[in-house]
Amino acid sequence: MTATVFSSVPLPTIGPGIGERTAAGAELGPPDRARLVERIAFWVDSPAMTALLGEFGGGQRLAGSLADRLRALEEFSATRWDYRKGQLERHQVVGETFTAPTDARIRSAARSLGLAGRVVPRNRRFDHVLVLGGGVRTMMARAHLAATILRQGVRATSVAGLGSLRPIPEQNVFAAQLGLGDVATEGDAVDEALRHAFGAAPATEQRSGTTETGQSWWVRSHRDVQPPVHVLAAPSNRPGQRANTADTLIGWAELLQPAPVGMRLLLVTTDIFVPFQHCDAVRLLSLRFGCDVETVGFDSDVNPWVPPAPTSAILQEVRSAIRSMQALYEALS
Numbered sequence: 543m544t545a546t547v548f549s550s551v552p553l554p555t556i557g558p559g560i561g562e563r564t565a566a567g568a569e570l571g572p573p574d575r576a577r578l579v580e581r582i583a584f585w586v587d588s589p590a591m592t593a594l595l596g597e598f599g600g601g602q603r604l605a606g607s608l609a610d611r612l613r614a615l616e617e618f619s620a621t622r623w624d625y626r627k628g629q630l631e632r633h634q635v636v637g638e639t640f641t642a643p644t645d646a647r648i649r650s651a652a653r654s655l656g657l658a659g660r661v662v663p664r665n666r667r668f669d670h671v672l673v674l675g676g677g678v679r680t681m682m683a684r685a686h687l688a689a690t691i692l693r694q695g696v697r698a699t700s701v702a703g704l705g706s707l708r709p710i711p712e713q714n715v716f717a718a719q720l721g722l723g724d725v726a727t728e729g730d731a732v733d734e735a736l737r738h739a740f741g742a743a744p745a746t747e748q749r750s751g752t753t754e755t756g757q758s759w760w761v762r763s764h765r766d767v768q769p770p771v772h773v774l775a776a777p778s779n780r781p782g783q784r785a786n787t788a789d790t791l792i793g794w795a796e797l798l799q800p801a802p803v804g805m806r807l808l809l810v811t812t813d814i815f816v817p818f819q820h821c822d823a824v825r826l827l828s829l830r831f832g833c834d835v836e837t838v839g840f841d842s843d844v845n846p847w848v849p850p851a852p853t854s855a856i857l858q859e860v861r862s863a864i865r866s867m868q869a870l871y872e873a874l875s
Contacts, residue, residue, distance in 0.1 A: 545646035548590040548654035553820050554581035554870060557665075557806070557834035573828055575874050582867050583608050585817075586615060590654035594860065597647060598622050609875070612868040619861035625854050637854025645853050652856045655863065656817040660838050663691060668698045668836075669805040671769075673736065674819060675705030675728050675790060678716040680812060681735035682847040687840040688810045689739040692769070698808065701740070703773040704794055705732035706785035707758060720847075729775025733762055742767045753777045761797060774798050787819050791826045802827065806834045813839035814851050817863035825870045 556573045585591065586608065595604070600618045604611045625637050640648065653659050673688045675681065681703075688701060705728040717725045722734040736742065745762035752758050757777030764771040776793030778785040785793070795802055807827065811819050820837035827833040842851045 545643070545650040546593065547650060548588070548593070550659070551585050551588045551590060551654055551656060552581060553585065553656050553817055553837070554578045554824055554867070555820075555835060556824070556828050556832070557836065572832060578824070579608065579871065579874055582612075582871050585655065585867060586611050588654065590651040591615075594648065594651040594655075597644060597651075608871065612864070612871055615864045616861075616868055619864050623857040623861045625858050637852050637858075640853055648853055649856065652814075652860060655860065656820070657814045657856055657859055657863070658841070658843075660813065660816050661687070661841055663696060663808055663836050663838050665806070665808075665836060666696050667806070668696070668808040669700075670799065670802075671698045671701045671808045671810060672791075672794060672823075673701065673703045673732070674787060674809060674811045674815075675703065675732045676812070677710060677728070678713045678720065678722065678725055678731045678735065679847040681731045682720060682738065683840045683842075683845050684810050684812065685732075685735040685739035686847075687838070688736075691808075691810070691838070696808070698769050700769045701736065701771045702794055702798055703732035703736045703771070704790035705729035705773065705775050706778070706790065707775050708784040727775060729760065729773060732775075733773040736771050736773060737764065740764070740767045740771050742771050745773075755781055757781065759793065759797060772798055788822050788826060791823055795827060795831065802831050802833055804832045804834075807836070809835060809837040811837065811839045812848070812851075813842050814856050814859040815839060815862070818859060818866040821863065821866035821870045825866075825873050829873055 604614055671688055673684050676684065692698065708728040710725055710728055710731060713725055713731060717734060722738060725731040725734055742764035743766050745764055747763040748760060750760035759777040760775045762773045774790065774793055774797060776785045776790040779789050779792060809819060809823055816837050816839040820835060823835045828835055842848055
């Protein structure tokens with residue numbers, strides 16, 4: 543039996559929704575908090591989410607206020623879709639498999655919720671493109687998507703790769719296979735992949751420092767390409783832990799583009815991470831600075847650098863999206 547095809551659910555944003563475009567030069571107003579809450583509710587109550595819950599016996603759980611419904615979703619996802627058990631890294635996870643019909647229904651619902659099919663940006667002009675960090679192969683896919691988007695006519699004044707100082711020496715094997723230089727840290731992987739995608743020479747401009755809590759960071763700039771490419775190895779805001787997506791976004795707004803008020807941003811990531819990383823960016827950059835955030839992700843089903851995501855990984859990132867929606871709603875409240 544063919545899986546139901548659901549309509550795409552718009553993600554929370556202060557800019558236009560699916561099918562809309564921002565007029566060139568149009569000014570952004572302050573964040574419409576009521577609209578953001580409405581978008582969160584639309585995602586939570588969507589037919590796709592209802593169907594996905596139904597696959598796992600949770601179709602009757604959502605009731606009460608939006609806060610109650612988000613809480614119920616988070617609790618259900620913790621019980622049923624948290625293959626990381628709250629602590630494992632993604633590459634350490636052992637998931638589960640499903641029958642072909644169930645697998646197709648899960649993937650159809652996830653696609654509607656934003657975890658696939660969002661490769662091409664709606665708008666054609668941005669102030670900055672932010673390429674979110676990861677390992678070597680992931681970064682090759684993200685960096686080349688960003689380069690392809692710009693070569694196809696989307697305009698931006700700069701590209702910024704956002705990584706961390708997380709050690710990844712084990713990934714030097716992949717880097718060598720791809721003809722890249724050494725990658726001691728995630729930030730190095732971001733730098734090497736962006737140089738590969740944009741044809742940039744090694745950075746001739748670099749600055750570094752430490753935060754008040756003793757967390758190190760560095761920035762490398764490549765001004766031999768247009769738009770110029772910058773790479774940030776961001777500090778963690780949680781001493782003892784590696785910088786996560788939120789830390790890199792905060793680092794960009796503090797170290798690369800201080801007070802980016804009203805800027806239009808395109809985030810580039812992996813398709814299954816689009817909803818959760820988008821909501822983090824809306825919470826941290828739209829609410830604080832009025833930035834209009836749009837997020838795209840490379841198609842992980844057909845990519846030369848990254849193998850297809852297993853269905854259990856997709857469900858894990860539905861949980862991540864739920865938690866980010868919950869954090870955004872709490873920030874709005």
